Amino acid sequence: MNLILLGPPGAGKGTQAKRLEQAHGLVQLATGDMLRAETASGSELGRRIKAVMESGALVSDEIVIEVIEQRIAAPEAKDGVILDGFPRTIPQAEALDAMLAGHDLKLDHVILMEVDEAALVDRLAGRFSCRACGASYHERYHRPKREGVCDVCGSHDFVQRPDDRPEAVQKRFEVYRQQTAPILPYYRAKGILETVDGMGEMDAVTKAIEAIISR
Ligand code: ADP
Ligand code: ZN
Numbered sequence: 001m002n003l004i005l006l007g008p009p010g011a012g013k014g015t016q017a018k019r020l021e022q023a024h025g026l027v028q029l030a031t032g033d034m035l036r037a038e039t040a041s042g043s044e045l046g047r048r049i050k051a052v053m054e055s056g057a058l059v060s061d062e063i064v065i066e067v068i069e070q071r072i073a074a075p076e077a078k079d080g081v082i083l084d085g086f087p088r089t090i091p092q093a094e095a096l097d098a099m100l101a102g103h104d105l106k107l108d109h110v111i112l113m114e115v116d117e118a119a120l121v122d123r124l125a126g127r128f129s130c131r132a133c134g135a136s137y138h139e140r141y142h143r144p145k146r147e148g149v150c151d152v153c154g155s156h157d158f159v160q161r162p163d164d165r166p167e168a169v170q171k172r173f174e175v176y177r178q179q180t181a182p183i184l185p186y187y188r189a190k191g192i193l194e195t196v197d198g199m200g201e202m203d204a205v206t207k208a209i210e211a212i213i214s215r
Helices: 013-024 031-040 044-055 061-072 075-079 090-102 117-125 166-180 183-189 202-213
Strands: 003-006 027-030 081-084 109-114 127-130 136-138 193-197
Touching (some): 003 183, 013 027, 027 031, 027 061, 031 044, 061 081, 090 183, 109 202
Parallel strands (some): 003 081
16 A cells, blocks of 8 residues: 655654554655755765755755655565655656556555644644654653653654754745645545545544545
8 A cells, every 4th residue: 555645844744654654564755754864974965955954945856756766666665655745746746656657556545634834833843853763752742751761762862853943944834835735636636635634633633544544
């Protein structure tokens, strides 16, 4: 089963993707995480990507498509993938169709997580994650069980993403409206776009997604 999770920055795509990954043996392909890994490598390409990401703009279609293509074709992906953060533009959606067709794969569900933008600014601003394992937390909604200690791996080292600063958050929403929202009609026209309410509790959102994919 191959699916796409869509929605604006902070909609909770990563959280839900991780849950689906565990429950269904799928592989989460998060372009944001892949690009952050590239920036962490310190390569010249990484330095260029870092500047773009921190501003809240999109990395070029060319780079992102290349990054995702390698992973979709990899053996780990054979039981299915959850695309999180890709596609984000019409050319990316078209490239995805071509690469799936080329590997004899099909897209089963495109799930849009609908959320209220005002609430998202708040979600993103309070967001932080474990530097060691990437587990995500929130200052108000999801603190570690033991203050200062990661629930998942026990690390004491937490980081905030530079693009979760308010200026970059505004830019990311603008980019979503202008460049990513146009892919919704693209998938609606194919009859595979489904919607869940992303404003509920995390468990309720998981249930709604499960209901769609078990059909
Ligand atoms: P969020 O969904 O919270 O904005 P991501 O981790 O998915 O966070 O993305 C962070 C940044 O990585 C984006 O703002 C963009 O700069 C870059 N990025 C991620 N995926 C893509 C993509 N498919 N195309 C272009 N840029 C991307
Ligand atoms: Zn951790």
